[in-house]
Amino acid sequence: MTAVDSPEKILFTSTAQAFVQKEAPLRYVRELHAAGASFDKAWWRRAAELGWTGLLVPEELGGGSVSGSGVADLAIVAEQLGKTAAPGPLYPVSTVLAGLADCADRHTHAPMIRSLMSGDAVASWAVSEPGRGWAPLNPTVTAIPTETGYRVTGTKDCVEAGAQSAVLLVVARCGAQESEVRQILVPTDAPGVQITDQRSVDLVKKYARVHFDDVVVPVSAAVGSAAETTGLVERQSQIAQVLQCAEMVGILQTVFDFTVEWALDRHTFGRPLASYQALKHNFADMKMWVEACRATTAAAIADVAARVPGAGLSASIAKSYVSEMAGQIIQGCVQMHGGIGVTWEHDLHLYLRRVTLYRSMFGTPEEHNLRVYRAEEAAR
16 A cells, blocks of 8 residues: 555565464464464564554654654555454554554553553553444543542443453543543453453454443543544544555455466366456456555555545545445455355455454444545535
8 A cells, every 4th residue: 555665664564474474374363263262462462573563653652663654554564464364453452552642641651552562461442332333422431520530431332352451442421511522541450341242253353342330540541631532533543444444455455366366277168267258357347446445545544644634534435445345356256266265164254254344343334425425515
């Protein structure tokens, strides 16, 4: 998605690619699933040592990026993870770090930032709620101010790595005004936190429903002021959306490439499958769609990285298009493979599961279509 146009970026990309291929191949994903695990914490610490967790953190807090754009560099990592449908809490940790690093009181949260950057701790963004669709700025979970801090009550849904996280960044309604939204850090071992595992179509991505029953946290648990929370939540949403799009692009390119190779190697009536005109047209269509996904994602990444005013709209366009097309492209590849494409032993379903999951995370295509439509109407 982003141009690999310097020796530093070439080294960063090749290192990420080599690490993923060696440490998180598809075989490893199947082994984790057989063991009922999501990811290995030692593996995540090794990934953190490569600098992945520090890309969105300013240098003053120990972070830094290769190209000067942490979002662009993180998108490179996400694309590499997509090539093997790799495990790991990249999105939950990255979105939490984005909120902690961007807020005005970032130095207050420096110990937590360092812990997340080192890989010693995992955190997740508790933003979705049961039956409410994608409405990050309209939570029902409440954080009532008390004399010593806040009392958090309510339920969050689809919290990635919720059971593996040490702390959750909870988006909650706070104060007397219904429109006031805050983000609160809540330790998962705090009294009143109840975590229930949820099943996922993906083999290794695990989610949880988290219920907060009058959970008491100190004043220092608040991330950012009330005035800046809306901006923080919006940017965290954008980062999560473009990173998922980047991973899906990595998935699509990988699946398309090995499907073409399959069609060239497989022969019927003395001819390779790829030589049939009908299949050539299908491959041409899929190639066009893959490149359109890549271009749409690249534009969104550039806008989010530059913090342009229309970055949210660009992220919605990418999330809508890529989420919608990814499933269609991989289903087409399944058809190209024939019967073997629907077997457990073939790797196709690992990729199909991941893009099917991502279609509904951080907003469905339909929800983002509505957002694009409303933006166009408002611009008239």
